[in-house]
Amino acid sequence: MKQLLIILSSIALLSSCVKNIELIPVNNVQPPEIKEGKELATGMFSNGAHAVSGTVKIISDSNNADKKYLSFENFKTEQGPDLYIYLAEDTRSTNFVTVVKLDKTGTFVLDVPQEAKLDKQKYVLVWCRQFSVLFGSAKLL
Template identity: 55%
Template sequence: MKIIIALITAVFLAGCQKEDILENPDTNSTTNPMVNSMTTQTNFNTAGQILLLQGNFENAVHATSGIVKIYEDKDKKRTLVFENFKTDAGPDLRIYLAEDRSVTNFIQITDKVQNGNLSLAIPTNADLKKQNHVLIWCRQFSVLFGFAALK
């Protein structure tokens, strides 16, 4: 029985094995398809922004590192900013804001994940008092790559 469980676990995790992930050397390039779909920028201007929350990424099933911060501007628009972010690639990776690492009450930020420095708009319906975890989630296999608890 233990062998069967081990085999099922191995097959399940094999779906989210290490692949190449797009680095983010120039997110202002119009030739980068990840940029156009994510509306990202490399150097987020913090002038006039208020830092609301921040956290460090921790590993889950895959190595994940970097810092994530949430800023708010004078118009109450919030931005999720990744600094020195790095994770393994996988199929169907998403970035979620959730209440916990178990994907409780989550909201999807994007369906594209890339390494480097980037910023993403946070939807207005996100409740940062509750949804205070940033998850790198493989939707296809329900695998948590890494996470950051925001404080």
């Protein structure tokens, strides 16, 4: 009986982020400061509770060493009601920084928040805030 409750709870948790926000596919051309910038780290997305794929890179700005970008390439995720991109110390969202509320898939660039600590926050998370569910993650190496 206890196992049945655990299984049913797990199924409810995994299916709790219902699809209701449409993510817009984009294929933005990277600005020159990204193309000429230095790649500092890269990671491949892996699934959490939902399917997530693609690559993410940390790129330094070619004109300003203090400015960093997250460059997403061929990024895909299942839709959810309240998806955010976080930078965190682990996949449990420890000491996370919110990058943006997610509204697109494909190839695009986001600014890394100034308060991010890239020496510690090595995970890019796709997080459903409404239900505290990890959709997927990429470890930056």
